[in-house]
Amino acid sequence: MNEILNELERLYPDARPALVFSTPYELLVAVILSAQCTDERVNKVTAELFQICNTPQKMAELSQGELEKYIYSCGFYRNKAAHILSASRDILEKFGGQVPDNLEDLRSLAGVGRKTANVVYSVAFGGDAIAVDTHVFRVANRTGLSVGKTPTEVEEGLMQVIPKEKWAKAHHYLIYHGRQVCHSQRPDCPHCTLKKWCTYPSKTV
DSSP states (O other), X not given: OHHHHHHHHHHOTTOOOOSOOSSHHHHHHHHHHTTTSOHXXXXXXXXXXXXXXXXHHHHHTSOHXXXXXXXXXXXXXXXXXXXXXXXXXXXXXXXXXXXXXXHHHHHHSTTOOHHHHHHIIIIIHOOOOOOOOHHHHHHHHHHTSSOOSSHHXXXXXXXXXXXXXXXXXXXXXXXHHHHHTSOSSSOOGGGOTTTTTOOOGGGGO
């Protein structure tokens, strides 16, 4: 496990979030929009959206229909608009207009799931958390770092084998490897420097 982690750290020393944001609230909105959508598309949408409303106060002034028009190209726009507006109202009504800086309160926001809360907590507030998206889930299972049938199972497994102070960074290492090498459909196993430790069946291809 340590050798895999050390190699990932060597490969991606500058790994960082691909989403563009300047405040915890902007990050929260961007992460909600990123579900089943590319970061590149989200960044294009938020570049326009955040010029109009980049605070919970301004966002809450929009109707759902107005917000849907801005985020339409991100997919699942009705649900995402509802989640963003609900979370914005919660922030205003329960937390004085500030995005909460702890996992319990973040997870209490309407429309904010475990992964979104973990991303905001670790990236915006420097907290120790591992967010399991599709890339993290895939790479963790294939390499054997953490084998699980659900994101929560994989998250719990990663937390056991990765030192706490490296949780947030490890999240980005795994994402980078999933995007650049360990692809969903055609993983580049022959050129993967993790293959001597990896448990994925096609590593010999």
